[in-house]
Amino acid sequence: MTIHSPTSTTDEILDVTDRTEAVNNGDASDLARTAPRGPVMETRDLNVFYGDFHAVHDVNLSFGRHEITALIGPSGCGKSTVLRSLNRMNDLVAGAKVQGSVTYHGEDIYGPKVDPITVRQHIGMVFQKPNPFPKSIYDNIAYGPRVTGMKVTDMDAVVEDALRGAALWDEVKDKLKSPAYGLSGGQQQRLCIARTIATRPDVILMDEPCSALDPIATARIEDLMSELKTEFTIIIVTHNMQQASRVSDRTAFFTARPDETTGNRTGLLVEFNRTQDIFEAPADPRTEAYITGRFG
Amino acid sequence: MNVAAVTASRATTQSLRTGGNKDRNVASLVFLCALWFSLFFGVAVLVVLIVDTAIAGAGRFDANLFTNYESTVRKGETGFRAGILGSLWLMMSTALLAIPLGIASAVYLEEFADSRAWYNKFVEVNLQNLAAVPSIIYGMLAAAIMTILGYTYQGIVLGGAIALALLILPVIIISTREALRAVPQEIRHGSLALGATVWQTTWRQVLPSAVPGIATGTILGLSRAIGEAAPLIMIGVATVRFDPAWLTDKVAALPVQIYNLASAPQEELQQAASAAIILLLLMILGMNALAILIRNKFQRNW
Numbered sequence: 001m002t003i004h005s006p007t008s009t010t011d012e013i014l015d016v017t018d019r020t021e022a023v024n025n026g027d028a029s030d031l032a033r034t035a036p037r038g039p040v041m042e043t044r045d046l047n048v049f050y051g052d053f054h055a056v057h058d059v060n061l062s063f064g065r066h067e068i069t070a071l072i073g074p075s076g077c078g079k080s081t082v083l084r085s086l087n088r089m090n091d092l093v094a095g096a097k098v099q100g101s102v103t104y105h106g107e108d109i110y111g112p113k114v115d116p117i118t119v120r121q122h123i124g125m126v127f128q129k130p131n132p133f134p135k136s137i138y139d140n141i142a143y144g145p146r147v148t149g150m151k152v153t154d155m156d157a158v159v160e161d162a163l164r165g166a167a168l169w170d171e172v173k174d175k176l177k178s179p180a181y182g183l184s185g186g187q188q189q190r191l192c193i194a195r196t197i198a199t200r201p202d203v204i205l206m207d208e209p210c211s212a213l214d215p216i217a218t219a220r221i222e223d224l225m226s227e228l229k230t231e232f233t234i235i236i237v238t239h240n241m242q243q244a245s246r247v248s249d250r251t252a253f254f255t256a257r258p259d260e261t262t263g264n265r266t267g268l269l270v271e272f273n274r275t276q277d278i279f280e281a282p283a284d285p286r287t288e289a290y291i292t293g294r295f296g
Numbered sequence: 297m298n299v300a301a302v303t304a305s306r307a308t309t310q311s312l313r314t315g316g317n318k319d320r321n322v323a324s325l326v327f328l329c330a331l332w333f334s335l336f337f338g339v340a341v342l343v344v345l346i347v348d349t350a351i352a353g354a355g356r357f358d359a360n361l362f363t364n365y366e367s368t369v370r371k372g373e374t375g376f377r378a379g380i381l382g383s384l385w386l387m388m389s390t391a392l393l394a395i396p397l398g399i400a401s402a403v404y405l406e407e408f409a410d411s412r413a414w415y416n417k418f419v420e421v422n423l424q425n426l427a428a429v430p431s432i433i434y435g436m437l438a439a440a441i442m443t444i445l446g447y448t449y450q451g452i453v454l455g456g457a458i459a460l461a462l463l464i465l466p467v468i469i470i471s472t473r474e475a476l477r478a479v480p481q482e483i484r485h486g487s488l489a490l491g492a493t494v495w496q497t498t499w500r501q502v503l504p505s506a507v508p509g510i511a512t513g514t515i516l517g518l519s520r521a522i523g524e525a526a527p528l529i530m531i532g533v534a535t536v537r538f539d540p541a542w543l544t545d546k547v548a549a550l551p552v553q554i555y556n557l558a559s560a561p562q563e564e565l566q567q568a569a570s571a572a573i574i575l576l577l578l579m580i581l582g583m584n585a586l587a588i589l590i591r592n593k594f595q596r597n598w
């Protein structure tokens with residue numbers, strides 16, 4: 001990809017018409033890599049509704065390049081909701097409505113000309129429960145590059161790179177053609193991470209990626225995240241305070257506040273700061289109560 | 297074990313044995329007997345019917361049954377060649393019509409349709425009702441379609457296939473939808489999160505995972521179609537004495553032939569009809585067995 005002037009790149013990143021160009025170059029995230037410095041993604045006054053239910057209220061966040069941002073907070077405060085609205089996975093929930101703006105390199109991903117498919121090619125997602133496809137390990141990885149039309153000259157190399165990137169290669173290199181369901185839960189989750197990085201996204205969203213795993217598998221994935229951050233921008237939802245403080249650079253604390261009239265619990269962002277500050281000197285008493293375990 | 301423990305355990309056993317349990321035991325026994333009787337009644341009637349038919353047709357399980365056309369002159373050698381071949385033709389063309397249409401409809405309804413839109417709700421309700429419509433109605437519908445298509449002569453393969461396809465379309469759609477619904481949502485989300493389109497997700501992930509369920513439902517639908525006589529009679533399927541060679545040829549069908557012969561006054565013809573009934577039953581049984589085999593072989597526990 002040749003160098004664009006900063007403004008034109010920004011305008012074109014998620015333009016549908018631009019997609020073919022990105023795909024032809026074989027690497028969708030090249031576009032993003034040439035983008036100007038500054039936050040990779042930002043939300044401004046983000047509100048999400050499920051039908052009439054107001055799930056999150058006025059969330060303002062910004063996610064820095066090559067940083068890990070942790071979203072923490074009690075159950076039901078809307079962490080997953082915010083995460084899913086960052087790559088338009090919320091589009092799949094019937095009745096979900098997003099207000100405010102979510103920008104990716106300055107461009108609104110909910111803009112009228114933006115194709116959610118393109119958004120997800122730039123902003124990948126790893127789910128709470130490992131969800132490998134009912135295919136071989138190899139095909140699980142190759143699926144993404146194939147469907148997104150990446151120009152791949154050597155798929156074997158792509159698969160190997162992705163598996164190495166997810167610290168899984170040594171464990172599976174002799175059984176690439178065997179079904180992914182034969183792997184352990186922790187291996188399956190790393191396979192899902194490998195599958196995501198194989199499509200070369202720019203941002204990776206992870207929704208409680210370790211909650212179904214044992215401490216050893218969790219430690220492996222945490223190590224992995226620190227390595228991945230040199231290449232990707234990572235946003236992770238976690239219930240594990242230790243994990244948030246270990247892996248993340250920034251932490252956003254959410255909580256839910258009941259509405260006076262309806263009693264519905266609407267999620268809101270309480271505090272967003274450097275992880276060290278959040279855990280060592282929280283500015284808000286609610287944050288302090290939560291991280292010291294007196295709440296939630 | 298000390299004394300207290302012994303008394304305690306005895307008390308427990310006693311309390312288990314007392315109370316209104318006797319009444320319940322009698323009631324549940326009566327209920328169980330009623331269940332057994334119902335089951336016995338159903339199975340007994342079926343067995344008697346099959347055995348009776350098998351005995352009646354026993355004399356006619358010979359090669360002539362398969363190779364000869366229907367004959368009212370040499371009644372002892374009358375055969376079902378036209379009916380068997382006709383039914384096979386009808387099955388093939390019904391499958392070709394109904395399977396793509398049924399799967400496509402189900403995929404639309406499950407994967408693409410907005411289930412809150414009024415027109416989709418309308419389709420939904422009608423689909424449930426269509427599965428309960430008497431088969432003869434589909435025969436009338438097919439006859440009307442054939443007239444519109446401009447086929448003036450009756451009882452051709454195409455007409456029969458349209459009638460049977462309409463008949464089993466709801467079955468195929470409903471069972472395909474169930475198979476699609478059994479594919480976990482996580483698979484779809486995993487695919488979409490990689491930047492695949494809904495179309496790619498459906499085609500490469502959902503449909504392949506649903507194939508066993510779809511195959512099972514489709515075969516069960518076809519095995520229902522193969523035994524139907526009423527809609528075929530409605531579109532004028534009658535006896536022929538040649539092999540069909542194309543969709544526009546007149547055709548016979550095994551169930552229709554059986555229906556005609558079973559009501560004939562001659563003993564030999566009735567005997568042949570009984571033999572053909574057993575043959576038809578075996579065909580249906582074979583198809584159902586295949587469906588079960590597919591289901592068991594490919595069953596996946598997510």
Ligand SMILES: Nc1ncnc2c1ncn2[C@@H]1O[C@H](COP(=O)(O)OP(=O)(O)OP(=O)(O)O)[C@@H](O)[C@H]1O
Nearest residue numbers: 050053055074075076077078079080081082093267
């Ligand atoms: N698909 C949905 N339809 C309707 N309401 C939803 C849906 N998903 C989430 N909600 C509601 O939105 C609110 C926020 O849910 P969300 O899943 O984002 O919380 P969370 O912070 O991720 O919780 P947890 O930590 O338990 O995963 C909850 O009140 C939840 O009931």
Ligand SMILES: [Mg+2]
Nearest residue numbers: 079080081207
């Ligand atoms: Mg959640």
